[in-house]
Amino acid sequence: MGKKILISGASVAGNTTAWWLSRHGFNVTVIEKAPGFRDGGQNVDVRGAGREVLRKMGLEQAALALSTGEAGTDWVDEHDNPIARFAVDDIGDGPTAELEIMRGDIARMIYEPARQHCTYRFDETITSVQQDASGVTVQFHNSPPDRYDMVIIAEGVGSPTRELIFPGENKPKWMDITIAYFAIPKTAADGAFARQYNTLGGIGATLKPGRGNTVHVYLGMQKKPEGENQWPAERQKQFLQERFSNAGWHFPRILEGMHKTDDFYFDVLRQVRMSRWHANRVVLTGDAAWCATPLSGIGTTLAVVGGYVLAGELSKTDDLPAALAAYERVMRPFVKEGQGVPKIVPRMLWPHTRAGLALLRGVMHIAGKPLVRKIFSKLFLRDSEKVGLADYPGKVGG
Numbered sequence: 001m002g003k004k005i006l007i008s009g010a011s012v013a014g015n016t017t018a019w020w021l022s023r024h025g026f027n028v029t030v031i032e033k034a035p036g037f038r039d040g041g042q043n044v045d046v047r048g049a050g051r052e053v054l055r056k057m058g059l060e061q062a063a064l065a066l067s068t069g070e071a072g073t074d075w076v077d078e079h080d081n082p083i084a085r086f087a088v089d090d091i092g093d094g095p096t097a098e099l100e101i102m103r104g105d106i107a108r109m110i111y112e113p114a115r116q117h118c119t120y121r122f123d124e125t126i127t128s129v130q131q132d133a134s135g136v137t138v139q140f141h142n143s144p145p146d147r148y149d150m151v152i153i154a155e156g157v158g159s160p161t162r163e164l165i166f167p168g169e170n171k172p173k174w175m176d177i178t179i180a181y182f183a184i185p186k187t188a189a190d191g192a193f194a195r196q197y198n199t200l201g202g203i204g205a206t207l208k209p210g211r212g213n214t215v216h217v218y219l220g221m222q223k224k225p226e227g228e229n230q231w232p233a234e235r236q237k238q239f240l241q242e243r244f245s246n247a248g249w250h251f252p253r254i255l256e257g258m259h260k261t262d263d264f265y266f267d268v269l270r271q272v273r274m275s276r277w278h279a280n281r282v283v284l285t286g287d288a289a290w291c292a293t294p295l296s297g298i299g300t301t302l303a304v305v306g307g308y309v310l311a312g313e314l315s316k317t318d319d320l321p322a323a324l325a326a327y328e329r330v331m332r333p334f335v336k337e338g339q340g341v342p343k344i345v346p347r348m349l350w351p352h353t354r355a356g357l358a359l360l361r362g363v364m365h366i367a368g369k370p371l372v373r374k375i376f377s378k379l380f381l382r383d384s385e386k387v388g389l390a391d392y393p394g395k396v397g398g
C-alpha cells in the first residue's frame with residue numbers, strides 16, 4: 001500500500017482528491033464533520049478544465065445526465081419580461097454553464113466510486129496536528145489519534161483546521177455580497193431559462209430550473225459583511241424576510257418557500273487568500289485554499305481540477321516538497337484567474353439606486369444583442385481553461 005493520507009472534508013474537493021489518490025495507489029482516509037454524506041446545495045457550474053477532469057474520470061456523461069438542463073439565463077424586469085437573453089445553444093458557456101449540476105449530485109457522483117477504495121469516517125473532525133520529520137500525528141474529536149504521511153484540508157471556505165495550522169494567514173477578500181441558496185416548489189411561471197432579477201436597494205435573486213418540481217433560488221444582497229454567516233439559520237432567514245418582503249416580483253413565494261425548506265445554505269461571500277497552501281506535510285485544497293466565490297462561476301471547476309493536480313503531482317515523486325511546489329505552480333495562475341473578479345462587479349450587478357438600476361439594465365440590454373452576447377459572456381466570466389492539465393497515469397485500474 002502507498003503512503004497513508006488523511007483528507008478532511010468530503011465535498012467536491014475532498015472526494016475528487018480521494019478518488020485520484022486511490023487511483024494512484026495511496027492509502028486514503030477521508031473524515032467529514034457532518035454525520036453522513038452531505039447531499040444539499042443548489043446548482044453549481046462545471047466548466048472547461050473541470051469537465052476535462054470529469055472526462056478523465058469517466059464521469060462526464062453521468063454528470064451530463066444529472067445536469068439540470070437549464071436552457072440559458074434571462075435578465076428580467078419586474079414583470080418577468082426579458083431585458084437580455086443568454087441561451088446556452090447560442091453562446092455555449094455563459095451565465096448558464098453547459099454543465100449545470102446540483103452540488104450534492106456532483107459530490108455524490110465522485111464520493112460513490114471513491115468510497116469503494118478509501119475509508120470514510122463521518123461525524124469526525126481534527127482537534128490537533130503535530131508534524132515531525134517522518135509524519136503527522138493527528139488527534140480527532142471522536143476517535144483515537146493516528147499517524148499519516150500527510151494531511152489534506154478540503155473543508156471549504158470557513159475551514160477550522162486551516163485556522164489551526166495556518167493561524168491568521170488567510171487574508172480574506174470580502175466581496176460585499178450576502179447570499180442564500182435554497183429550493184422552492186416550481187410553478188407554471190417557471191420555464192427552462194434561469195431568471196436574474198435585480199431591484200433597488202442592492203437586492204436581487206436568480207431563479208434556476210431544478211430537476212423535478214423544484215426551482216433553485218439564489219437570493220443576494222450587496223452590503224458590507226456584519227458577521228451574518230455566524231448567525232443561526234432562523235436569524236438569517238428572518239434577516240432575509242425583512243430585507244425582501246416588500247420587494248415585489250416573486251419574492252413573496254420565494255420567502256414562503258425559504259421558511260419551509262430543509263436545505264438552506266447561507267454565506268457572506270469572501271475569497272480565501274493564502275500566500276502559501278502547504279506547511280510541511282499539511283496542504284490545503286478547494287475552497288479552503290482559494291475560495292473564489294460563486295461570483296467567479298468556476299469555484300467547483302477549481303475544486304475538481306485542484307484535486308486532480310494535487311493527487312497527480314503526489315503520484316509523480318516521493319519528494320513531498322517538490323510535489324507540493326509543483327501543485328502550487330500549476331494551480332496558482334488558474335486560481336488567480338478565478339479570483340480576478342473586480343470588486344466593482346458586485347456593486348454594478350446589485351445596484352442600490354434608480355440610476356444604478358437603469359444603468360445595469362441598459363448594459364444588459366446591449367450585452368444581450370446577438371453580436372455582443374458572446375463577447376460579453378467571455379468578458380463577464382472567468383476563463384475556465386486557464387490551466388495546463390498534465391496526464392498523470394494511474395497505478396491502479398489503468
Ligand SMILES: Cc1cc2nc3c(=O)[nH]c(=O)nc-3n(C[C@H](O)[C@H](O)[C@H](O)COP(=O)(O)OP(=O)(O)OC[C@H]3O[C@@H](n4cnc5c(N)ncnc54)[C@H](O)[C@@H]3O)c2cc1C
Nearest residue numbers: 009011012013032033041042155156181286287294300303
Ligand atoms: C452543504 C453545501 C451546500 C452548498 N451549496 C452551494 C450552492 O448552492 N451554490 C454554490 O455555488 N456553492 C455551494 N456550496 C459551495 C461549493 O460546494 C464549493 O464552493 C465548491 O464546490 C468547492 O468545494 P469544496 O469541496 O472545496 O468545499 P465545500 O463544498 O464547502 O465542502 C467542504 C466540506 O468540508 C466539510 N467540513 C467543514 N469543516 C470541517 C471540519 N472541521 N472537519 C471535517 N469536515 C469539515 C463540510 O461539511 C463540507 O462537506 C455548498 C457547499 C456545501 C458544503
